[in-house]
Amino acid sequence: MIILRTLAASALALSVAMPSMAADVPEGTKLAENQTFTYWVLDGIPSLDPQINTTTDGSDVLRNLFEGLYNEDAKGNLVPGVALEHSLSDDKLTYTFKLRDNAKWSNGDPVKAGDFVYSWRRLADPATASEYAWYMELMQVKNSKAVIAGDMEPSDLGVRAVDDTTLEVTIETPLPYFPQMLVHASTFPVHQGAVEAHGDQWTRPENMVGNGAYVLTDRAVGERLVMNKSDSYWDAENTVLTEITAQVVNNVNQGLTRYQAGELDYVEMPAGQYPRLAAEFPEQAKSVPRNCSYIYMMNLSDKGPEALKDPNVRKAISYGIDRDIIVDRVLQGGQKASYNWTHWATAGWERPEIEYAEWDQASRMQKAMELLNEAGYGPDNPIELKLQYNTDENHKKIAIAASQMLKPLGINLILDNYEWKVHLERLRNQDFDLARYAWCGDYNEPSTYLDLFASYSGHNNGKFLNEAYDAAVQAAKTADDPLPHYQDASRILADEMPIAPIYHYSLAFMLNPAIKGWPYENLGKNWYGKDMYRVAE
Structure with a gap:
């Protein structure tokens, strides 16, 4: 204390x-x-x-x-x-x-x-x-x-x-x-x-x-x-x-099998398994909030696809993903749908009003189609993008769901799977179109999230560069009350949409x-x- x-x-x-x-x-x-x-x-x-x-x-x-x-x-x-x-x-x-x-x-x-x-x-x-x-x-x-x-x-x-x-x-x-x-x-x-x-x-x-x-x-x-x-x-x-032994098991389902065989004392759960495991093993199955957020990062660098240079296209991708289906039907582990970057439970954080977060999914899909048409795309002129993710059954399930959700809009996602080390290297080198990305806060305060998309960040792999955003996160560092500046930064992310927020983590695990x-x-x-x-x- x-x-x-x-x-x-x-x-x-x-x-x-x-x-x-x-x-x-x-x-x-x-x-x-x-x-x-x-x-x-x-x-x-x-x-x-x-x-x-x-x-x-x-x-x-x-x-x-x-x-x-x-x-x-x-x-x-x-x-x-x-x-x-x-x-x-x-x-x-x-x-x-x-x-x-x-x-x-x-x-x-x-x-x-x-x-x-x-x-x-x-x-x-x-x-x-x-x-x-x-x-x-x-x-x-x-x-x-x-x-x-x-x-x-x-x-x-x-x-x-x-x-x-x-x-x-x-x-x-x-x-x-x-x-x-x-x-x-x-x-x-x-x-x-x-x-x-x-x-x-x-x-x-x-x-x-x-x-x-x-x-x-x-x-x-x-x-x-x-x-x-x-x-x-x-x-x-x-x-x-x-x-203490860290045991590498590259398949989460195999990890659960080895846990149940007594070979592991701790394992994270496969997507969708928490309700069943919590009912069968209430003393072992746990789900608690975790200071991490899951997104699809968009490559805005010179190496990125031309379509993603248009914020209307980026918004359409984000609007077209039904987060409620992902957290309620795919993951089922206590995660929360997200429409912003900073985890909901972060100390000192209150999400500002973000317009698309208040719409139902039908309204988001309608707006996504309008934005794509304005940008010159749609089912008759589809966009083809690679969606990169690192090897994991849960990431694969989410990627498949997202690709199915976006297809009616004329956004065709090609799933692009790599082992973790290669995935990281490709992110660092801007060798991707869209990429699965997750960030766990280095400390419990909103800046640990919002600083990541500043121009000086070592982890801004999508190369989102915005002077107003930089100004907002810098102003927060000297403000008596940083929250309004954090909220300004969050609104800029929603307006420019360099990322498609997917969900805020909950940690579902067996112990x-x-x-x-x-x-x-x-x-x-x-x-x-x-x-x-x-x-x-």
């Missing part, structure tokens, strides 16, 4: 009460002898480098292998990580973090403030070529924009080690949610010696040095990843799970009831193995 209190006229400090155990095990609980947790992942994890990773599955692993300044508890509240507390200057531009003196790397070296300085500079350094370099700019870290652009040296970034246990960060404009951003994996420290000694091989099990509750002991890319409890972690005494400590109320579903344990069955 976080308590903000005034320490003096010149500063504010954040104080966090630490629980007695990392895993909060109730008194009298009988723990299982086997303290392992095996969970399902759909695809291989491309990178285990905190400054390079871009995937949610990768972040799940990195939260266990590394530890940043703060962690989250089961409800999404900040709790100490390497930092015990911080103070904030009068002008709200300088954060001073007090680091614990018992944090250690897995090789026994102490974790120092300089490790964060090195890692944050590494993130912003153009030589690293991180897709998340822009995160430093989102955090408003001083000089980050110039460093990322190569106009200033990484040493000019607004972060410095006052001493081994004191980290100072200077930002360019007050940002009330700055501490929340520190749970993101890109801000985690990496061990300079390991990186410099092994180059891009430093994340191999035999080379990796981490500071998290677990160490990497085995990795077969595309098959499995194994983490074991770290004896050097500052709270190892209170960490209960001894081994072995012997596993305790899962963060059901954490909107981002940021879980930490150190907070979990297995009870005797």
